[in-house]
Amino acid sequence: xxxxxxxxxxxxxxxxxxxxxxxxxxxxxxxxxxxxxxxxxxxxxxxxxxxxxxxxxxxxxxxxxxxxxxxxxxxxxxxxxxxxxxxxxxxxxxxxxxxxxxxxxxxxxxxxxxxxxxxxxxxxxxxxxxxxxxxxxxxxxxxxxxxxxxxxxxxxxxxxxxxxxxxxxxxxxxxxxxxxxxxxxxxxxxxxxxxxxxxxxxxxxxxxxxxxxxxxxxxxxxxxxxxxxxxxxxxxxxxxxxxxxxxxxxxxxxxxxxxxxxx
Amino acid sequence: xxxxxxxxxxxxxxxxxxxxxxxxxxxxxxxxxxxxxxxxxxxxxxxxxxxxxxxxxxxxxxxxxxxxxxxxxxxxxxxxxxxxxxxxxxxxxxxxxxxxxxxxxxxxxxxxxxxxxxxxxxxxxxxxxxxxxxxxxxxxxxxxxxxxxxxxxxxxxxxxxxxxxxxxxxxxxxxxxxxxxxxxxxxxxxxxxxxxxxxxxxxxxxxxxxxxxxxxxxxxxxxxxxxxxxxxxxxxxxxxxxxxxxxxxxxxxxxxxxxx
Numbered sequence: 001x002x003x004x005x006x007x008x009x010x011x012x013x014x015x016x017x018x019x020x021x022x023x024x025x026x027x028x029x030x031x032x033x034x035x036x037x038x039x040x041x042x043x044x045x046x047x048x049x050x051x052x053x054x055x056x057x058x059x060x061x062x063x064x065x066x067x068x069x070x071x072x073x074x075x076x077x078x079x080x081x082x083x084x085x086x087x088x089x090x091x092x093x094x095x096x097x098x099x100x101x102x103x104x105x106x107x108x109x110x111x112x113x114x115x116x117x118x119x120x121x122x123x124x125x126x127x128x129x130x131x132x133x134x135x136x137x138x139x140x141x142x143x144x145x146x147x148x149x150x151x152x153x154x155x156x157x158x159x160x161x162x163x164x165x166x167x168x169x170x171x172x173x174x175x176x177x178x179x180x181x182x183x184x185x186x187x188x189x190x191x192x193x194x195x196x197x198x199x200x201x202x203x204x205x206x207x208x209x210x211x212x213x214x215x216x217x218x219x220x221x222x223x224x225x226x227x228x229x230x231x232x233x234x235x236x237x238x239x240x241x242x243x244x245x246x247x248x249x250x251x252x253x254x255x256x257x258x259x260x261x262x263x
Numbered sequence: 264x265x266x267x268x269x270x271x272x273x274x275x276x277x278x279x280x281x282x283x284x285x286x287x288x289x290x291x292x293x294x295x296x297x298x299x300x301x302x303x304x305x306x307x308x309x310x311x312x313x314x315x316x317x318x319x320x321x322x323x324x325x326x327x328x329x330x331x332x333x334x335x336x337x338x339x340x341x342x343x344x345x346x347x348x349x350x351x352x353x354x355x356x357x358x359x360x361x362x363x364x365x366x367x368x369x370x371x372x373x374x375x376x377x378x379x380x381x382x383x384x385x386x387x388x389x390x391x392x393x394x395x396x397x398x399x400x401x402x403x404x405x406x407x408x409x410x411x412x413x414x415x416x417x418x419x420x421x422x423x424x425x426x427x428x429x430x431x432x433x434x435x436x437x438x439x440x441x442x443x444x445x446x447x448x449x450x451x452x453x454x455x456x457x458x459x460x461x462x463x464x465x466x467x468x469x470x471x472x473x474x475x476x477x478x479x480x481x482x483x484x485x486x487x488x489x490x491x492x493x494x495x496x497x498x499x500x501x502x503x504x505x506x507x508x509x510x511x512x513x514x515x516x517x518x519x520x521x522x523x
Contacts, residue, residue, distance in 0.1 A: 033435075036435055036438050046446060047446065053458070175284070176287075179287060183294040187294065190298050199301070
């Protein structure tokens with residue numbers, strides 16, 4: 001079991017190394033894309049700074065909380081894009097019959113599909129998240145922060161796998177997947193406490209946008225054991241559900257006669 | 264002029280065939296409007312008016328600004344692609360101007376995308392915060408300002424697209440332009456919320472004449488502001504139109520058509 005887990009991470013790392021080599025081959029493109037994403041994040045931070053500067057707090061969320069929110073969201077989305085860059089391309093791969101390539105190889109197909117691409121712009125997100133974390137996270141918060149980031153990454157991936165796997169059942173869920181992921185990113189980029197009632201409940205359960213960033217920020221502000229276990233529990237359920245959905249769906253997959261070239 | 268109207272009509276008919284795509288793409292604006300309605304409801308708390316805006320005015324303002332910007336046509340991406348793969352050369356021997364052809368095509372996209380986004384977003388906003396009162400007589404003036412705003416956005420976008428003749432990829436320029444529209448253009452919030460020094464700078468830049476001023480006129484119409492806005496919009500359209508013409512003329516001189 002331990003050997004399998006080690007192999008799993010080794011596989012991800014090897015693909016990541018290839019991505020870095022590719023990035024260095026096109027370094028101008030890489031640095032411009034990563035740099036622009038970094039700048040994009042700064043612009044959104046300016047929006048928050050203006051808003052907080054004007055109104056002091058937003059439902060008890062101050063500047064530091066907003067910075068933590070941005071650090072978590074940038075790091076988790078950035079890590080997904082850097083290591084599992086194909087996470088938003090699952091529906092398209094299923095629709096276009098591109099799974100044939102992964103199914104024919106000995107590696108586990110879902111992991112292979114996810115790691116087979118790396119987004120250059122995501123490295124800008126990671127850099128931005130690291131800079132913000134270095135400024136606003138204290139040493140004592142680091143273990144909890146890392147755990148929250150791992151949960152956020154798993155939740156984003158699970159949500160993407162779930163939306164993508166719907167393609168197995170509906171034929172195509174490309175637009176649903178795109179809109180769903182954009183919506184997820186949109187909602188998780190704002191403080192969870194601006195929502196209330198049923199909306200907040202939905203964001204902490206079925207559409208876990210609140211668990212990606214809002215709950216981690218609240219945990220870092222003031223640790224709460226119930227919220228902590230809720231985060232771990234929902235993350236585990238989402239991960240298991242998404243994998244089952246994909247594995248069940250793949251039995252319905254029909255290979256096309258489309259010839260794909262991987263470059 | 265008539266041929267460009269025909270081009271617009273053809274593309275409009277074509278776009279109607281992809282109505283579902285337009286509706287799906289506008290769903291993101293609905294999510295964003297839902298977030299903003301929640302965000303500003305919390306910010307307003309017990310306050311009735313902030314910087315001259317009631318909560319209804321604020322949310323309808325944001326919807327209008329979002330609708331203007333998100334309904335733009337992919338003109339930068341398209342022209343950049345045509346320049347990169349050389350297709351632009353094939354337009355040279357056609358009996359129409361490449362620039363006006365693109366403008367006609369873009370209008371066909373914008374009209375439909377704007378209508379759908381504003382309608383669906385409006386339903387969500389109305390159900391969340393209610394409506395705003397507007398004098399029906401002002402609607403024609405607001406439409407004029409909106410028309411000039413999307414035209415200005417289109418001309419600037421086309422100008423950026425044309426820079427593809429010199430920069431191989433204009434994606435990064437498009438990215439920066441959009442961020443400027445979001446922030447200094449006042450798409451995310453009206454300029455009144457900015458610190459005074461920043462709002463003064465933003466108020467003279469072209470970006471705010473794409474999003475902020477037409478949206479402000481929509482929620483709080485003022486005839487003097489309308490005259491000032493339209494004059495400056497026309498001025499900026501003229502400036503960027505001349506720049507676009509110069510850039511295109513310079514670039515097209517270097518184009519050759521070989522073979523068929």
